[in-house]
Amino acid sequence: MRKTLGLLFLSISLILTLIACTESDEVKYEAKASDFEGEGFERNSQRIVVIDDELVIYAAYNNPESKNKTSIDKLLESDDAVPGEFYEKRYKNVEIKTQQDMYFITADGLSLTFKKTGERTVTDEEGMEYYTGKYPEE
Template identity: 55%
Template sequence: MKKRLGLLFLSISLIFLFVACSEESPTNEPAYIAKASDFEDSGFTSRSNQLIVVIGNELMISAYYGHSKEKSSIDKILELENVKSGVRFEKLYQNVQVKTKGDVYYITADDGVSLEFKKIGERIIVDEEGMEYYTQEYSKE
């Protein structure tokens, strides 16, 4: 009797083991895939009306610098450019490169511009400081 119970227990345990092993394991695929083309056309705008867009070989940053409590990665660029508070800033940076890996964008351009964003929604990205940016355009790819 003990042998049968042991064999039954072993059989049930093996069945559960096989079921657990055969289930699909969760992948580490990000929910949203970053594409360089996401920055083309309308680009992305933050709640603070900071715009970042790729136009051909140039990166355009347009922003109002107001020394708000909520800092963005673009604010750091404005500080490096010595933009005064209350002044509208707009500049085209040459030789832009947008590289992606999974859900992350890596953007570089002349004058030492280096930015990183993560795609968190179909039309939403977030910078390294936690500032969210939105686009009106859906990805064409």
Template identity: 40%
Template sequence: MLKKFRFLTLSFLVFLFVYGCSDVQETNKGEFKADKSDFEENLFTNRQNQTIGSLIDNEIIILGSYNKQEREKTSLDDIISKSSESTGDEVEITFKNAEITTKGDKYYITADNGLSLVFRKVGDRIIEDEEGQEYYTAQYPED
């Protein structure tokens, strides 16, 4: 229970940080090397307030809601919409047996229940999904 509370609190703080940085228009599309550790105890949140991350004990968590209103599609929309009872419901989905492999600037995420996602690292704390949506983390990588 404490782990879930800590995770939800961290998720809320990440949302506030991302929302506060919403004036960032351009990302550095240079070469960045993806590393599995980027997802360890770390959350990435997009502008629709959908979150993925926190690879702990081979589990990965997806949080957020899906609204059918016109907006840009994300890679998490289908996953979230299948788990919510109605449009706009907030969900928290934990996928077990999660594995993250990397190649160059790409993250390949797989887990139970057929989870398969690909992200690309486009900044020190920014990843991009296959739909072109960016996800940010408040934590900077340690050198």
């Protein structure tokens, strides 16, 4: 009886371990380079979009004292942005590589990473979410 209970416990543990491993490897939202085309993604007064071979960032640089900075805020800071001003930055030779739910964006002098966290949501390296009004094609 004790041996049977031990085998039963071992079997259940093995099944639960296999289920947990399978779920952790599963990618819920697959990243596609085309996600950044068209409308791109937006957060408050910041938008990132691919137009032809350019990565275009439209952004207002609002609060340099904020603790919740986006990757775009940090990019503007590195260019000595002036608070309250609106910027349009264009980067040529954009390339977006994807791996599962991750986007790796490079362009002339720029490197950004995003993670697809919802059907219409990406999160930048700072943990800030951006949204798109574009619904996924089915």
